[in-house]
Amino acid sequence: MKALRFENNQLKLADILKPRNESEAVVRVLQSGICNTDLEIARGYAGFSGTIGHEFVGIVEAAADAPQLIGKRVVGEINAGCGKCEQCRQNDARHCPARTVLGIVGRDGAHAEFLTLPARNLLEVPDSVSDEQAVFVEPLAAAFGITEQVEIVSETGVAVIGDGKLGNLCAQSLALKSRHVVLVGKHKEKLALVEARHIETVLLENALKLNRSFDVVVEASGSESGFNLALDLLKPRGKLVLKSTFHGAAKWQAWRVVVDEITIVGSRCGRFQPALDLLKNNSVDVESLISEQLSLREGVKAIKRAKQKGVMKVLLSMER
Ligand SMILES: [Zn+2]
Ligand SMILES: [Zn+2]
Secondary structure (H helix, E strand, O other), X not given: OEEEEEEOOEEEEEEOOXXXXXXXXXXXXXXXEEOHHHHHHHOOHHHOOEEOOXXXXXXXXXXXXXXXXXXXXXXXXXXXXXXXXXXXXXXXXXXXXXXXXXXXXXXXXXXXXXXXXXXXXXXXXXXXXXXXXXXXXXXXXXXXXXHHHOOOOOOOEEEEEOOOHHXXXXXXXXXOOOOEEEEEEOOHHHHXXXXXXXXXXXXXXXXXXXXXXXXXXXXXXXXXXXXXXXXXXXXXXXXXXXXXOOOOOOOOOHHHHHHOOXXXXXXXXXXXXXXXXXXXXXXXXXXXXXXEEEEHHHHHHHHHHHXXXXXXXXXXXXXX
């Protein structure tokens, strides 16, 4: 089968054996989505080697321990746990110390014709959710997952910094809970996407007018300046949610966190079922984020496209 792989510091479309893993389900991938994490891996981040990609929708081809899933259209939670530790016993592999993560840690990913995951990671996609929408379940789950960690009610003042894919999905998700969500970004055309959903937006250069105005600020820009702006925007005793895996050494003034008694919350993966429900109910719009759809054979080019300015989500389809 074809797979988009990062190996020996090089990204390439490779021909590899179709996976055969009797203890896991085999999924024929229909579409996959390119995430900023894929771009970071392709730059050599985290030393991952193998097939990249973790956002997908596909059809179950084999599942020895879950035959009812065969032929079903599914999405899959990306963390695969040991099944034995305290975290896994509570049915939450997201923090299993021995976990592998689809296309990110120790496990081949989704930019391929086939992938494997434990059957318990798979969720059936309702017919009313299109393939293109279903690919967004993973990033949408990550965005909506903030509400698992931080209480957000209709009066909570929320600012989201970053008008990229993640910031957009965070703003849309949190606007389902709060009436006061503001998305801060640099790009008028990207901000316009959430304005269409009746979410307030502010250009970065005007953001400081909103100094000390928010109970919760979500940093989703992935830049060091975003971190400092977040501290500017927060009210005393506010909550700073760090959503982007910022890999540089951030320079920030720790005393500000102390003096203003800021709570810092790191936030990574969310639950899939609530995200699937949001898509089923058309509570969020993901289709306007799609910039381009390419075939897996054009995978290397697709990664280059995803890096370009102004490009939001690039999808890969596995035409055969
Ligand atoms: Zn991702
Ligand atoms: Zn475990």
